[in-house]
Amino acid sequence: MSDWTAFGRVDADGTVYVKTAEGERVVGSWQAGAPEEGLAHFARRFDDLVTEVNLTEARLNSGAADAGHSLTTIRRIRASLADAHVVGDIDALAARLDRLAAVAEEKAGEAKAAKEAARGEALARKQALVEEAEKLAAESTGWKTAGDRLKEILDEWKTIRGVDKKTDGELWKRFAAARDGFTRRRGAHFASLDAQRKQAQSVKEELVAEAEKLKDSTDWAATANQLKDLMNQWKAAPRASKEAEQKLWERFRAAQDEFFTRRSEVFSARDNEQRANLERKQALLAEAEALDVDGDPKGAQARLREIQAQWHEAGRVPREAAAGLERRLRAVDEKVREVMDSAWRRTTKEDNPLLAQMRAQVAEAEERLARARAAGDAKRIREAEQALASKRQFLQLAEQAG
Helix, strand or coil, X not given: XXXXXXXXXXXXXXXXXXXXXXXXXXXXXXCCCCHHHHHHHHHHHHHHHHHHHHHHHHHHHHCCCCHHHHHHHHHHHHHHCCCCCCCCCHHHHXXXXXXXXXXXXXXXXXXXXXXXXXXXXXXXXXXXXXXXXXXXXXXXXXXXXXXXXXXXXHHHHHHCCCCCHHHHHHHHHHHHHHHHHHHHHHHHHHHHHHHHHHHHHHHHHHHHHHHHHHCCCCCHHHHHHHHHHHHHHHHHCCCCCHHHHHHHHHHHXXXXXXXXXXXXXXXXXXXXXXXXXXXXXXHHHHHHHCCCCCCCHHHHHXXXXXXXXXXXXXXXXXXXXXXXXXXXXXXXXXXXXXXXXXXXXXXXXXXXXXXXXXXXXXXXXXXXXXXXXXXXCHHHHHHHHHHHHHHHHHHHHHHHHC
């Protein structure tokens, strides 16, 4: 300030005055030196005020300072001018402060509105998060997905600022209650699931035990049906825990495989045996059909009886071939019987060689049965009994006819 006297003066007794539009007022006393030095001292104080105003204005315009805080500072400096112990253009500084106050008030209002908007947005975000958490807690059964989402909500919650303490506390209580409710519901679900798995394990252990009892059976048809029924029960039963389910399944499958493998081996051997029997019976049938029944009926009858005996001893053949073979052999037997009946009617009962031959065949059948019984072979005994009963019946009918 080059002309301090434009804004102040020092009178003869050292009293310092500042000049304003309202007139002069005393700002201090100077006794330490020349009046010019006194004015300079109080002018430097004014410069300090100006410097503070400059700094406040710069911070306000840059946005570095809070507008509300800047307004408070401006109002403080403005109010202090009425009693400030300074020498300078107080009226100009006052006008400047009034303009700055208006700017600061506007910026403070904008800041307040922005803060309220941010608070509203933050509140809306937290309310939305709480509502989502409450819905997950009440409805979700995707336990892992829902659990992960609740963790994400918590992380997002921590980043949201601006909600007043009371409201934030109330929202937090709701979120915490939702999270705790979800944890309890999830725990109850898995506890129930564990109980179901234990029950399923118990059921499947019983199925495994039953399958293992059946694996050595030779009652092929009935056991196969039982094992299929056990498999249906296995599929219908709930799953046990992953480890238990796998171990039980391996045992269950092994028992089934063992039975069906043995059955397959037995059936394969039986099929091989029946194919060999078929070849034997086909050869016997070819020989029977080639007999000269008309030219040598007695010889044909004797050989046919031998063929029939060998036929029964040959055993079973495949089902699809059995009926045809039996039908063709019966046709040969009927032809022989017709020819022998014709010859038999031409002879007396005592001289009838057919009756004698049939009695010999009965005796031979009796001996065959005796040998089968002595050997203890149930299959041969059954076949020999059937053959003997048939021959006795034929003999009885022949004797009655004679």
